[in-house]
Structures are given as structure tokens and as C-alpha cells.
Amino acid sequence: MAAGSGRFPRVAVLMGGMSAEREVSLSTGHECAKALREAGYDVVEVDAGRDLVARLAEIRPDAVFNALHGRWGEDGCVQGILEWLKIPYTHSGVLASSLAMDKSRSKEVFRTAGLPVVDSVIVSREAVAEGHVLPPPYVVKPNNEGSSVGVYLVHPGSNAPRLAETMPAQVMVETYVPGREMTVAVMGDRPLAVTDIVTDGWYDYDAKYKTGGSRHVIPADLPQEIADACLDIAVRAHQALGCRGLSRSDFRWDETRGLAGLVLLEVNTQPGMTPTSLAPEQAAHQGISFPELCSWLVEDASCDR
Known part of the structure; x- marks a missing residue:
């Protein structure tokens, strides 16, 4: 793409910010800015404060x-x-972004759309420490963070966890689903692929972002019924929340239960775009280079609709 040939020749890349995921965002932003310059855009990097x-x-x-x-x-x-400010921007709008970030409310949307989710409750940090609010195994996590920040896995026979003071006052406690971790990126209304995420243990922050932390198998070696279901559910979840641009849906699959063991965990409206990220890998699997993916996102930018 020649400079200025698209609808939006001058692009500000927002990165960094003030969340617990600042470092990941800086990595994402630098990679995307580099790709957009390669694609011919006039790019300004902005550490958003x-x-x-x-x-x-x-x-x-x-x-x-x-x-x-x-x-x-x-x-x-x-x-x-x-x-x-009436500046067109990439990815999802206000409502879809806020819904997807609130894990409890997004689950309500998914249930209404007939998508498979697991039981969960929102309780205080103190209630979690006082006793098991769900039968173990279960997961405790912030209701509105991503990248596996502050996630506790409580095994059968374990004591109720004492959460770090950095955890919010209200947290989500969710039934743990055993099995394989998988993900599907949706570009527009097109599912790209199913990736099987292979780790030695819990798919935590380090497994997601450190080199060698996980291995991505694409396309995942799955029964066709399961692969098709993942692709279909990812698109339906993207549409149910009202997402636009790029999203990524995360799944767990308990192979012993067949299709009944497939569960939608969450939808990410701002999937990572680092060298180890999943969505760019799936785009590349479909023949879409990283600069082409970033360019597509820019040209898809709009204000909420």
C-alpha cells in the first residue's frame, strides 16, 4: 500500500496506558506501528496517558x-x-468493548445466544478466603482483566485461597473445565482457524507472552465436529457482543465429553499482536501478512455504529 492510498493515511497507534497489561500493550503497539509503516502509513506512536x-x-x-x-x-x-472526538478507531466500539471486558455480563449475553459457558459467581475477595464458594476445582480471576492477570486455580483438596491485595474487591469464581485450550480469531465475520495451545501447565501470563511459554498448533488436530463448532461459536460470540474488526474467542475442550465438553471462556476484543500472539499467526495461516492484517484493521476503522 502506497503512503496515503488508503482512507486513513495518518494513523496514531495507542499503546502502553495505565492497566496491568501495560508492557504487553507496548510490545503490541510497537509491532503494529512497525507493520503499518511497512504498509506505507504515516504513523505516530502514542503512550496513552x-x-x-x-x-x-x-x-x-x-x-x-x-x-x-x-x-x-x-x-x-x-x-x-x-x-x-469523532476519530475513527480500530476494533470494537464502546458497548461491545465494555461487555466483553466484563466477564459476568458477557456470559449473560452468550447464554442468551445459546452459546456454551460454565457456571460462575461474582463474590467478594473476603468470601473467597473464607471458604469454597464453588466445589473445587475452580478458577478465581478478576472480572475485568485479561492476559491471565491475577488468575488462581484451586484444586480439589486445597484450602480456600487467600488472594493478593492487588486483586479487586469483587472477583469471579468459575467452574474449572479440564482439557485442551483452544482459540479462534474472527476477522470481520470470518473465522480464521482453530489453534491448539499446548503448555506444560496453566496457560498463564508467562505462557502467553514469554518466548517458549507455549506451543501453538495450527490448525488444531481436532475431530471435524469440534473444529466446526469452535469456528461457528467464535463468529456467533463476535456477533452477539456486537464486535467489529478483530476479536479472539478462547475455548476449553474436555475430550472425554465430546461436543458437550466444549466451552466458550471469553471473547477478547483487543487480541494481542506481539511476536507470540495467536491472531496474527492465524491470519498468516490464511495467507494474510502482519502488515496486511494491520492495514485491514486501519481501513476497517470507524466510530461506533
Whole structure:
């Protein structure tokens, strides 16, 4: 793509920010900015802070590439600012972003759409420490963080966990689903592939972002029925939340239960775009280079609709 040939020749890439996922966002942002320059865009990298409105007024971008992760950048807040400024931006809008970031409310949407989810409750941090609020095994995690930040896996026979003070006052406790970890990226309304995520243990923050932390098998070696179900559920979840641009749906599959063992965990409206990230791998599997993927996201940018 020649410079200026697209709808949005000047692009501000928002990265960093103020969430627990700041470092991942910086990595994502730098990679995306590099790819967009290769594609011919005039790119300005912005470490998004409290002066964001003033910085964007100074830069006057044609569009914003949102490479932020976590609260504030992924939960509808930055999207609302960009709506107010009337600057087209990549990925999902205000409502879809806020719904997807709130794991409890997004599950309600998925249940209404007939998608498979597991039981969970929202309780106080103190209640978790006082005793098991669900039969083990279960998972305790923030209701509105991503990248496996602050996730506790409680095994049968274990004591109720004492959560770190950095955990929010209210947390989600969710039934643990054994089996394989899989994911599907959706580009527009097109599912790209099913990836099987292979780790030696829990798919935690280090497994996601450190080199060698996990191995990605693409396409996943699955029965056709399961692969088709993953692709279908990912698109339906993307549409149920009202996502646009790129999203990624995460699954667990208990092979011993067949199709009944397939569970949708969550939808990420700002999937990672680092060298070890899943969505760019799936795009490459479909013959879409990283610069082409980033360019597509920019040209898909809009204000909420």
C-alpha cells in the first residue's frame, strides 16, 4: 500500500496506558506501528496517558489504531473518548468493548445466544478466603482483566485461597473445565482457524507472552465436529457482543465429553499482536501478512455504529 492510498493515511497507534497489561500493550503497539509503516502509513506512536485528548488534538490523525490492553483501553473508556472526538478507531466500539471486558455480563449475553459457558459467581475477595464458594476445582480471576492477570486455580483438596491485595474487591469464581485450550480469531465475520495451545501447565501470563511459554498448533488436530463448532461459536460470540474488526474467542475442550465438553471462556476484543500472539499467526495461516492484517484493521476503522 502506497503512503496515503488508503482512507486513513495518518494513523496514531495507542499503546502502553495505565492497566496491568501495560508492557504487553507496548510490545503490541510497537509491532503494529512497525507493520503499518511497512504498509506505507504515516504513523505516530502514542503512550496513552491522561493527556490523550491533547495529544490527539496535536497529532490530528485520520484514524487511531487501538493497541491498548486491559482496563481503560479495552473496556469502552478510550473508545468513548474517540467517539466524542469523532476519530475513527480500530476494533470494537464502546458497548461491545465494555461487555466483553466484563466477564459476568458477557456470559449473560452468550447464554442468551445459546452459546456454551460454565457456571460462575461474582463474590467478594473476603468470601473467597473464607471458604469454597464453588466445589473445587475452580478458577478465581478478576472480572475485568485479561492476559491471565491475577488468575488462581484451586484444586480439589486445597484450602480456600487467600488472594493478593492487588486483586479487586469483587472477583469471579468459575467452574474449572479440564482439557485442551483452544482459540479462534474472527476477522470481520470470518473465522480464521482453530489453534491448539499446548503448555506444560496453566496457560498463564508467562505462557502467553514469554518466548517458549507455549506451543501453538495450527490448525488444531481436532475431530471435524469440534473444529466446526469452535469456528461457528467464535463468529456467533463476535456477533452477539456486537464486535467489529478483530476479536479472539478462547475455548476449553474436555475430550472425554465430546461436543458437550466444549466451552466458550471469553471473547477478547483487543487480541494481542506481539511476536507470540495467536491472531496474527492465524491470519498468516490464511495467507494474510502482519502488515496486511494491520492495514485491514486501519481501513476497517470507524466510530461506533
